[in-house]
Amino acid sequence: MEIKAARLAVAMAASIGLAAASTPAAAYTVYISNEKGNSITVLDSATLEVKATIPVGQRPRGIMLTKDGKQLLVCASDDDTVQMLDVATREIVGELPSGPDPEQLNLHPSGNPVYVANEDDALMTVIDLAERKVVAEVPVGVEPEGVAVSPDGKTLIATSETSNMAHFIDTGTYEVVDNVLVGSRPRFAEFTADGSQLWVTSEVAGTVSVIDAKTRKIIKSIGFAIPGVQPEQIQPVGVRVTKDGTRAFVALGPANRVAVIDAKKLEVEKYLLVGQRVWQLAFTPDDSLLFVTNGNSNDVSVIDVSRLKVVKSVPVGDAPWGVAISQQ
């Protein structure tokens, strides 16, 4: 009941909010992977309308645009491959040899290579995008999942869900140089834009670890408490930090909330009610809007970042999971 009422309010706020926005926001293209629907939904960030639904491989989860923005890389987990989707023609134009069950991926800041976590194999696979060839395999902990790359491109991170570690990998030598123990089942990792911190979510522990990227020590482990929500329902998955480093947003899974964190004080400011089982999130390049995937309500919540309000829910495909947004 609470959710229903709140979402109605959200929908109402949405129409008002969007109408009230005085300057028309730049239009970016938002891509959503639908894990159950085996498709990619394409949204317009200005109109929030669905422009296309593109069929892809089985169980698409992690997605990412190439640096030139021409291709969307799609982890088709149940097809054991990463598909290359041409965003102009909306056709699959190639595949990357990711190894079994790819879930999340990331790119070197130069645009190449691609780093893919292979949950089944305790490996990070490094793939040359131009050659479409595996150039290295780095043994990491059990069930690697989250993949992050430092802004200078020198450090690659893999989080392993059963070993409960963030592995620091040297991208020059592909050696694991350090391992930081974090809370149980670390699912996602992200560097701050200045590269000084690494944020890691722990789904089962219900925490976010903020790690000093230099000393590789945990600065703070941030917990969450929401009145009326059982602690075990709070399962952090995606996390994003604004470019100016002031705020972080954490998707809390079946708690159906996105936590807003003051990224300077490392304290929770607020919880935003979104759809059910919230997985991943992504900012528009100007950091004005945040798109959030809700796996169990088959929609995407759109958050106005400056006002900290959910402005709209957009129905997409079945079980939305990953989200990627164009640079233009």
Add this chain to the structure above:
Amino acid sequence: MSRKRCPSAVLSLLLLLFVPLLALAEPSSAEQPEPPAAGFATIAIGYLKQEVKRPLPLSRLNVEPEDLGLAGAEIALKDNNTTGRFTKQQFTLDVETVPVGGDAVAALQKLAESGHHFVLVDAPADTLLRLSDSVKGKDVLLFNVRAEDVRLRQEDCRANVLHTAPDRAMLADALAQYLVWKKWQRWFVVKGAFPEDLAFLDAVHRSAKRFGGNVVEEREYKGTLEARRTDSGQQQIQQQMPMFTQGVPDYDVLIVADEREVFGPYLPYRTWDPRPVAGTAGLKAMSWHPAHEQWGATQMQNRFQRFAKRFMLPLDYQAWLAVRAVGEGATRTGSAELAPLAAYIRGDQFDLAAFKGQKVTFRKWDGQLRQPIIIAGPDLPVSMSPQQGFLHQHAEVDTLGIDEPESKCKLQ
């Protein structure tokens, strides 16, 4: 009989070649833990299996694999050692199999004397109690991975035992919550004549009282353990089961308590009234199902199937949990010693990710692992308990099984 498992495939091949020779020269050497790799601390885990003569199951799909449980422990050992590469810890697993009528206590002594502080026990309740008492006050922590007896968590609880196997109270509660959530509250209960059937029956009655089930009728099936298959086939059964379930007051679901499978699996689709069957046949409560794929379980199932060349079953999961608990304790404390590891495993900081959508931890009052329970039909999970709406002041998962206020356990 003993078998040696160690992290490296090459090493285990070498050992397979050498162990028999060594065993001839020095009988106990096969039980010595691995010499640790340079700078690595070793944590030796034992696996004690008491063989039991079990009747052939009615369905050949349910014949116990020979490595049941052990395969789960072995894959957890691999998981621990993958993590151990980064924490400079090495885990070993040594197996003692005790034949029917063999001396389990002696087998445990052998493991304890060769430095195994953590021992998984796959044995009936009475054997487990003998084992526990034989190492009382010694540096050994036992993990009960098989026995579902409630008394092991109540009047017969022991301070040196942790239970990764759910007990019948947890299983019956999990099933009852689902049935009540479904509004199937009128139960026709059918029981076998064996002590374990009556133990399950007790748990069903307790659950009915707790969650609002109503037993409208209780019948005993007077059958014996006959030959499991005959050339005469199933014609008789097709007549017997409807007759046996005839003339019952209106009910929603038949709950069967027949742990040895004398007749239970014959009930689904053969009841007089068209009603679902649950309990020890039909819809069952369990710690793990081979088709459970939620919360990252797909990876676990894939890894297990590649390794063991078969599906992962509840006992495999329960053994996996025990070995992973030791691994988690070692990783988090950075220690290889019993005392700090055991304290961590029992403590508030312990939280094991176990593919159930929430951490699993041990209850302080009886050493039972609190965990969500899968409700499943033969092919697919149907739900997972605790069900929404069954509230608890601390943790909803504590609505399953013996809660602190009703605990009769005095750990010693």
